[in-house]
Amino acid sequence: MRNVSINQLDDTPRKVVALGTDYSHGHLLPFHTHRRAQLLYGATGVMQVRTSDGNWVVPPQRAVWIPPGVAHEVLMLGVSTRSLYIEPGAVDLGQRCQVISVSPLMRHLLMEAVAAPLMYDRVGRDGALFDLLLHELTRSEVLPLHIPMPAEGKLLSLCQTFLNKPNAHQSPQYWAEQIHISLRTFNRLFRQQTGLSFRQWRQQACVVLALARLAEGEAVTRIALDFGYESPAAFSTMFRRVLGQAPSVWLEAAK
Structure with missing residues (x-):
């Protein structure tokens, strides 16, 4: 799905949903929280993320893990995002934000994920795609792009x-x-x-x-x-x- 409000997706009966959004340069998402964890990937541009724990800069082709319930703001500098919204407990990368590497495989999976229907077949191709995305996510390298x-x-x-x-x-x-x-x-x-x-x-x-x-x-x-x-x-x-x-x-x- 692209350019759809997360509020429309949050109650979807799937453990992972994907959303693609394009932002104008300098767009600021003020402090907010999500019930689900979020993997926020920037296909283009730079993201600057801030929480009470510090600041993160997310270069192009990297992603930031945002745990469920963590208040954060994001400054978008010419960014086209691909986001995964993940039910709590489906995967756990820690209770703090962190910038992670994105493998070529994971990058292609994210692009495919936003093209999947909202109510994708959990036991078909799209379900397997999202399962593989979660496996790739747990293998990602944490990058030292945090200013505590x-x-x-x-x-x-x-x-x-x-x-x-x-x-x-x-x-x-x-x-x-x-x-x-x-x-x-x-x-x-x-x-x-x-x-x-x-x-x-x-x-x-x-x-x-x-x-x-x-x-x-x-x-x-x-x-x-x-x-x-x-x-x-x-x-x-x-x-x-x-x-x-x-x-x-x-x-x-x-x-």
Whole structure:
């Protein structure tokens, strides 16, 4: 099904239903929840997902898992989506959102799924297609495209300020001074609140934010300089350390 409201599908007596939707550039889906889990795949464009746990950037040809009942908003940047809405308990990828890889097989299955009738034959070809989709989903690789955020307070404010203007040279000592605590206390608090060291978080935030801009066609040089890196090579080295590939290789794989 394409461009149909999820409310029309939610009570369908099938454990998985598929929906394709095209969004204009810059369309914002405000905070909302689904009774079912959602696999949100962007065939084109970039999605930016936000929950109380943090931010995710979903490059083209990747997907984000959204557990049932999790409030989320999504900014669509030229996106054509293919979504699966999955009954709770049919498959479980965890209680937090996560960006996942999409295999070539899974990509073709998603395209076929949105062409299936709403009341597809559960024991026929379409039923087998959706069963195979769930198997492929459990095999997907989780990608480090999440920026975890502190729950509240001054540390949350500092993280939000950084996301608005990333600076690769900001040090944990500088942040500790901003909230008037020792460096040792800051390092312990930051890991408790985000699950990452400050250095890991800073690098991951820069990579995730850069991916959205790269997918929009911005040059690596411009992004590297905006983020405070001394050269595109220095930025690419950091990018490769986090994702295992250079920016150019990552984007080529998404085409």
